[in-house]
Amino acid sequence: xxxxxxxxxxxxxxxxxxxxxxxxxPDGMVRDMVEDSYDLVVSGLSRKQQEQLGxxxxxxxxxxxx
Numbered sequence: 001x002x003x004x005x006x007x008x009x010x011x012x013x014x015x016x017x018x019x020x021x022x023x024x025x026p027d028g029m030v031r032d033m034v035e036d037s038y039d040l041v042v043s044g045l046s047r048k049q050q051e052q053l054g055x056x057x058x059x060x061x062x063x064x065x066x
Contacts, residue, residue, distance in 0.1 A: 002024075004025050005020075006020075017033070019033065
């Protein structure tokens with residue numbers, strides 16, 4: 001659908017995307033992809049590691065109830 005988004009050539013193409021940031025994709029779409037990736041990585045961490053991060057999404061400081 002978006003030629004700017006491809007399987008990352010250097011990683012597992014099932015789980016990694018390459019994104020060409022040339023201004024063609026809407027900023028909100030890029031931000032959503034980054035936030036989704038962050039959430040996936042953090043969800044795989046231990047509870048202690050999540051607490052150390054504050055489990056805050058990018059750009060939403062304080063969203064962890066503090």
